[in-house]
Amino acid sequence: MKILDRYILSTFLKTFFPLFFIIMFILLLQTIWLFISELAGKDLDFSVIIKFLTFATPRLIPMVLPLTILLTSIMIFGSFAENYEFAAMKSSGISLQRAMRTLAVFIFFVGIGAFLFSNTVIPSSEKRFINLRKNIVKVKPAMVIAPNQFNDLGDINIKVAEKYGDNDQFLRDIIIHKKAAKPGNFTVIKAVDGELRGSTDSDLITLILKDGNYYDEIQQRSPQRRKKIPFAKTHFEKYLLNIDLSSLDNVDMDAQQYRKGYNMLNVNELRHEIDTLSDRVNKDFESVIDNIEKRNGLKELNKNIKIDTLPKATKDSLDLKDYFDTKQKVQIYKLAFSNADGVIRQINSTQSTTTALKRALNKYEMSLHDKYALGVACIILFFVGAPLGAIIRKGGMGLPIVIGVVLFLTYHFIGIFAKNSAEEGGIPPFIGSWLSTFIIFPLSIFLTRRATTDQGIFNFDNFVQPVKDFFVKRFSKEEK
Incomplete structure (x- = not known):
C-alpha cells in the first residue's frame, strides 16, 4: 500500500470510529428512553440492564453504519478539498477516482461484513432482546396492565380504561374474566373503580374493586332453562380479589421462548x-x-x-x-x-x-431483502458522500454534518414509507426494501461524475447566462 493510500485510509478511520460510537451512543439513549417503562421500578440487577443494552445495540447497526459512512465521507473529502490536498494530488496526476480507490475497496468489504452481521449477529441478538423484554415484564406483573386491552395477570384476564395515581395503582372501568378449568368466559366481573395493593414481602397482590357487578354463567343442560336463567348477577360496593403471583417470582432472564419473529431469522x-x-x-x-x-x-x-336433451332457456x-x-x-x-x-x-x-x-x-420477504440492501447501501452512500465532500469543499463538523443528516433522513424516510406500503400490499416487498437504495443510486453516479470533472452540483450559468444575453440584446436594440 502506498503512502497516499495509507494516509487517506488512516484519516478516514480516525474520523469513522469516533463518529460511529457517538451516533451509536445517541441512538442507544433513544432506545433506553423508548423502553424506560419496562426497566424503571423493577429492581433489576445491573447485569440484566447491561444485557438489555448489549442485545439492543446490534439492532441499531442498520441505521448507524450507513449514516456513519455518509458523514465520514463528506467530512474527510470536504477537508481534503478545503485544505487544497486534492489540488496537490491532481497536480501530481492523481485523479479523484484514484484517491477513492483504497476507500472504495475498504467500504466494499464493510458492505460484505454488514451483510454477514445482519445475517448472523442481528437475528441472534434480536431473539435474545425480545425474550429478555418478555421476561422482564414478568418480574412485576402489576405493571403489565396496559389500558384498553386485556392483560393476563395470574388466574384472571383484566382490562382497564385508565390507570392513574402516583404509582398507577388506581384503575377505572374494570372488566375481569376469571379463568376456569373449561375453556370459556363463565365468570365476568365489572367495576367502576379499583385499586391495586401489594407488598414486596408477599406473593399476593390485592385488587380492590368498588361499585360493580359479578356475573356468573349458570351451566344448565336444558336449553329452555338456560334461556330463562342464563346467568346470576350480584351487585357489590366493595369486592376484594387476591391474585397469587408466586409462580412468576422466579423468572429466568435467559429463557428463550420466542423464536419465529421475522427479525430473528437468518x-x-x-x-x-x-x-x-x-x-x-x-x-x-x-x-x-x-x-x-x-x-x-x-x-x-x-x-x-x-346437455343436448335440455330445452333451450328463453330467460337468463x-x-x-x-x-x-x-x-x-x-x-x-x-x-x-x-x-x-x-x-x-x-x-x-x-x-x-x-x-x-x-x-x-x-x-x-422485506426482512430477507433488507439483509442484502444494508451492504449495498453502505457502498452507494460512500459514493454519495465522497464526491459531495469534494464538491462542497468544506470539512469539519458544520456544513458537512447538516448536508449528510438531511440526505440520510431523506433516504431513511423514503425507506420507511416504502416498507409501510409494502407491508400493506401496496407495492411488492422487493420494492419496499430496495426503493430508497434505487433512488440514491443515480445520485451517487451524478455526484461522482460532477466531482470528477471539477463541476459543482448545479451550474447556475446555464440558467442565468441565457437570461443575461436576452436583456443585453434587448437594451442594445433600444439604444440603437
Whole structure:
C-alpha cells in the first residue's frame, strides 16, 4: 500500500470510529428512553440492564453504519478539498477516482461484513432482546396492565380504561374474566373503580374493586332453562380479589421462548418460512374454492344430465313457478339464501385470515431483502458522500454534518414509507426494501461524475447566462 493510500485510509478511520460510537451512543439513549417503562421500578440487577443494552445495540447497526459512512465521507473529502490536498494530488496526476480507490475497496468489504452481521449477529441478538423484554415484564406483573386491552395477570384476564395515581395503582372501568378449568368466559366481573395493593414481602397482590357487578354463567343442560336463567348477577360496593403471583417470582432472564419473529431469522430460515407461508396462503385459497364448488354443486351439476336433451332457456333467470308449489319454492329460496350466506361468510373469514398471512409474508420477504440492501447501501452512500465532500469543499463538523443528516433522513424516510406500503400490499416487498437504495443510486453516479470533472452540483450559468444575453440584446436594440 502506498503512502497516499495509507494516509487517506488512516484519516478516514480516525474520523469513522469516533463518529460511529457517538451516533451509536445517541441512538442507544433513544432506545433506553423508548423502553424506560419496562426497566424503571423493577429492581433489576445491573447485569440484566447491561444485557438489555448489549442485545439492543446490534439492532441499531442498520441505521448507524450507513449514516456513519455518509458523514465520514463528506467530512474527510470536504477537508481534503478545503485544505487544497486534492489540488496537490491532481497536480501530481492523481485523479479523484484514484484517491477513492483504497476507500472504495475498504467500504466494499464493510458492505460484505454488514451483510454477514445482519445475517448472523442481528437475528441472534434480536431473539435474545425480545425474550429478555418478555421476561422482564414478568418480574412485576402489576405493571403489565396496559389500558384498553386485556392483560393476563395470574388466574384472571383484566382490562382497564385508565390507570392513574402516583404509582398507577388506581384503575377505572374494570372488566375481569376469571379463568376456569373449561375453556370459556363463565365468570365476568365489572367495576367502576379499583385499586391495586401489594407488598414486596408477599406473593399476593390485592385488587380492590368498588361499585360493580359479578356475573356468573349458570351451566344448565336444558336449553329452555338456560334461556330463562342464563346467568346470576350480584351487585357489590366493595369486592376484594387476591391474585397469587408466586409462580412468576422466579423468572429466568435467559429463557428463550420466542423464536419465529421475522427479525430473528437468518437468510436460510427466512426463505424456509416464506415458502411455508406461501404454501399456506395458496392452500387456503384452493380450500375455499373447493368448498364453494362443493356447496353450490357445480362439479356435480352436469354428470347425469345430457346437455343436448335440455330445452333451450328463453330467460337468463330461473323461474320456479312452473315446476314447484309455494311451499317448495319457499324451501328452495331459503336453501339458496343459506348457501349464499355461508359462502359469503366463508369468503370473508378466509379473506381476513389470508390478509394477516400476506402481511406476515411481506414482513418476512422485506426482512430477507433488507439483509442484502444494508451492504449495498453502505457502498452507494460512500459514493454519495465522497464526491459531495469534494464538491462542497468544506470539512469539519458544520456544513458537512447538516448536508449528510438531511440526505440520510431523506433516504431513511423514503425507506420507511416504502416498507409501510409494502407491508400493506401496496407495492411488492422487493420494492419496499430496495426503493430508497434505487433512488440514491443515480445520485451517487451524478455526484461522482460532477466531482470528477471539477463541476459543482448545479451550474447556475446555464440558467442565468441565457437570461443575461436576452436583456443585453434587448437594451442594445433600444439604444440603437
